Amino acid sequence: EAQVTQNPRYLITVTGKKLTVTCSQNMNHEYMSWYRQDPGLGLRQIYYSMNVEVTDKGDVPEGYKVSRKEKRNFPLILESPSPNQTSLYFCASSLSAGSTEAFFGQGTRLTVV
């Protein structure tokens, strides 16, 4: 089954403790990205990757890092999480940037206390 898989689905952590949210897709997609969803603000892009080893900032990149060492995986790294990073996070992928249908993971609900 074609899908985007995120882990974990739920995570509660403390301020400053490094964490990684994993994202994997099995559709051989070139383009992958991360979004966060907040009440009243909607979905906003954090980072994106055009293909392996090519990543760039989205609209709200502060406090986040990403890497794209292989095509299928695109982890989101929070080096020192803060409470304002409490949010619902989504990973997405598409065959190419912009022109094709985007597929989303099930989401990761992160709470930073």
Place this chain on the structure above:
Amino acid sequence: KQEVTQIPAALSVPEGENLVLNCSFTDSAIYNLQWFRQDPGKGLTSLLLIQSSQREQTSGRLNASLDKSSGRSTLYIAASQPGDSATYLCAVIYWSGYALNFGKGTSLLVTP
């Protein structure tokens, strides 16, 4: 700023009604527009993708139209069912970038 607006924010209809959800965008230089469905606690499910060169797309009971000149898209749902209850999101990709620019969604409730 390239805004995407969805009206209404919430909608409640009885089962069987045909309904229209609206999406407007401020910049006509769009690459494509995609409609998604989001169920509580779940991810986004792609419903329809309309390329900038297209006027509409259909999938089952869903029909999405695109009018770039007026900056509008509509999602038409025929013969609504309780299972259609969800939040519907419109997202635009502009020629200036690759990010999906989302509206804040329309929360739909279809009552039996």
